[in-house]
Amino acid sequence: MDKLIAIAVTLAVLTVSTGQLPKVLRQLRIAQLQLIKDSQASKWGQAMLLPNK
Numbered sequence: 001m002d003k004l005i006a007i008a009v010t011l012a013v014l015t016v017s018t019g020q021l022p023k024v025l026r027q028l029r030i031a032q033l034q035l036i037k038d039s040q041a042s043k044w045g046q047a048m049l050l051p052n053k
Helices: 002-018 021-039
Strands: none
Touching: 002 021
């Protein structure tokens, strides 16, 4: 887990120092929206719901 944090911090510093922060944030937003869209797709199946009383 520490290596992952170190990589994230390094990437953040490089992104800010090169002026690419807006581009990276936009790509992250697109990836989040794609993940939300994929999680709503029928291929993920349905959650088990408790019966109503």
